[in-house]
Amino acid sequence: MAKGESPLKQFEVQPIVEINVFGLDLSFTNSALWMTITTVFIIAFFTIPFLKTKKTNSVEDLYPSRLQVASELGFNFISSLINDTVGKEGKKYFPLVFALFMFILFGNLFGMIPYSFTFTSHIIVTLALAMGVFIFVTVLGFVKHGVKFFGFFVIPGLPIYMLPLLIPIEVISYLSRPISLSVRLFANMLAGHTLLKVFAGFVSALGFFGILPLVFIIALTGLEILIAFLQAYVFAILTCLYINDALHLH
């Protein structure tokens, strides 16, 4: 990092190919580049191990290769996550949760590579994902329950005079879902990467004693990888819980 450079510079979007369609700036940026890498990687990671074309029908076909074990792990992880939170009806929404989890997870993890770009550290990206989930879940609720979906805001077994107070609270908490969902991911990524950059600045500023922040950075990088996984998990599990709410109301 050059001296005086802001630790926030890593979040700058830089256009790679400028594209302009009907006055809209649709430039292919470094953000889009890392989305491409993430998408291609996920598809490759989960598809290639299962592309065995030999059809000998022998037992050897059923032994998983090492790569296949890794992708099965991801598959089973999300599968059991949905099973635990939504139940059997959740099977339909498996591809959505799976795609969301993997997209965010590998977006976060690729962001840990030096000189890469973390698209999940952009509020516009996380907000778009969260709004997508929010709109999907709301539409799902209305499709499943019709007008009864408004009953979601009424807590059963509550005295009637409490309702004027609690219904607005429920509505606000419902509407704040996409904000909390997006800001949680965005803020975690932003804070982590900024912290790493700030301490990296100390390493170069302190000379020999820079070894201390360097050790700290190494530990912090491990923590950041954990957070990268954790935030993707939180996003996925909250999506599952919202789907569950939409399916079963209370």
Place this chain on the structure above:
Amino acid sequence: MPQLEQVEFFISQLFWLGVFFVILFTVLTYFTLPKIRAFLNKRDEFVQSHISKQDELIKKAEQLIQNYETKINEAKDQANKIINEAKESALVESEKLIKATEEKIQNEIKQTEEKVAQEKNQALSELNSQLKESATNFITKITNFDKDKIKI
């Protein structure tokens, strides 16, 4: 903060996010995930079929063990029967033999006793006649009586 300052790239980011997420979602939904699921199902079926086969084999083995045990028990019973029969017949035979031997011995004892008694009688009568003779001789020598006139 570039996240809030670079508003000019919002549309671009949203556009590319939409493009790539839709691509990812579509490929995963219609290609990758069904493939994985099919594979896992295939393996589960294989494992299940082998488990049920194993159960069958275990049942068969248990049946065989039962058969074996009943047969062994039958054989043991038969063996015991044969042994008992043999013991009984041996007992009867030996008793017969003992009886026969005892009778034989008794007979021999009887015969011997008879023989002894006969010999004893004979000896006694012989002794008697000899005594008579010697007594006669003695008297004739003393009295000079005719030998034939003496009567004892």
